[in-house]
Amino acid sequence: MSAEAKAMVIEDYMLEELLRCPYRYAKRQGAAPSAKADVNWMQLAQLAVSHVVNAFFTTPEEERARFSIPDMLERWWTNKVAKFESAEHYWSIKQRLIDGLSPLLMEEASSNPIILFEQHQAFVPELQAELMQIFQVVLGSEEGEPSDYIVRKYIVDEDEDMITLFQHLTAVFCSSAFGRLPVRIEVLPVLSSNRRVLYPTEETLERSMDYMKLAVSLMPEASSSAGQQRKAHGSAECRRCPFLEECLRPGDEATEAIMM
Numbered sequence: 001m002s003a004e005a006k007a008m009v010i011e012d013y014m015l016e017e018l019l020r021c022p023y024r025y026a027k028r029q030g031a032a033p034s035a036k037a038d039v040n041w042m043q044l045a046q047l048a049v050s051h052v053v054n055a056f057f058t059t060p061e062e063e064r065a066r067f068s069i070p071d072m073l074e075r076w077w078t079n080k081v082a083k084f085e086s087a088e089h090y091w092s093i094k095q096r097l098i099d100g101l102s103p104l105l106m107e108e109a110s111s112n113p114i115i116l117f118e119q120h121q122a123f124v125p126e127l128q129a130e131l132m133q134i135f136q137v138v139l140g141s142e143e144g145e146p147s148d149y150i151v152r153k154y155i156v157d158e159d160e161d162m163i164t165l166f167q168h169l170t171a172v173f174c175s176s177a178f179g180r181l182p183v184r185i186e187v188l189p190v191l192s193s194n195r196r197v198l199y200p201t202e203e204t205l206e207r208s209m210d211y212m213k214l215a216v217s218l219m220p221e222a223s224s225s226a227g228q229q230r231k232a233h234g235s236a237e238c239r240r241c242p243f244l245e246e247c248l249r250p251g252d253e254a255t256e257a258i259m260m
């Protein structure tokens with residue numbers, strides 16, 4: 001059997017879950033399907049944003065000026081008000097998404113992605129693992145060589161750790177899967193205008209590979225030692241976590257959070 005046939009398969013969302021909270025990751029491995037499927041307001045908002053972005057880029061260029069972001073968001077907007085902090089929060093996030101998406105998408109009136117919401121898979125020899133990554137938008141670059149490309153992600157959750165993971169994962173994945181690095185890796189937060197742009201190079205790729213080796217090394221341990229690591233209580237991650245009550249149970253020694 002070849003090395004590739006035996007390789008561990010790691011999907012991008014698994015790494016996200018693991019790095020957000022190893023304890024929750026481990027708990028979810030054995031949880032009922034309902035607990036695994038439990039989502040928070042950011043995930044619901046991200047789902048709606050992804051649908052709007054996808055609908056925008058699949059609209060023919062000549063019709064994009066008439067593309068209605070409020071109408072499209074309405075189509076995909078959740079009715080799970082209870083998942084938000086309050087009814088006001090629910091409505092305010094909806095409006096802020098419309099306000100944030102408008103300038104981000106309208107500046108793309110004539111962009112046609114090479115890849116749009118596709119999952120790709122590649123074997124990375126240095127990790128001895130198959131990585132699976134969902135690409136939202138990959139665009140050709142207007143400057144440089146014809147094969148230059150830009151990887152872009154529209155996000156709701158501006159968690160710095162997740163942004164770092166995305167940048168490192170994308171660099172490593174693209175280098176293996178496409179044979180060359182993207183000229184830019186762009187992260188565009190919809191709820192703020194604080195966009196992050198990384199220009200990966202062979203030097204930064206080395207750091208990305210080191211980061212990914214460390215992240216991947218945690219995977220098999222997640223249900224044992226690494227799986228005991230919890231977020232500091234009071235973190236934003238804990239506040240929207242379905243296991244919060246259980247984590248805070250009085251008398252449970254493990255409620256002493258391990259700082260990450």
Ligand code: SF4
Nearest residue numbers: 021230231238241247
């Ligand atoms: S409440 Fe916090 S520490 Fe507990 S599982 Fe959720 S994110 Fe992790």
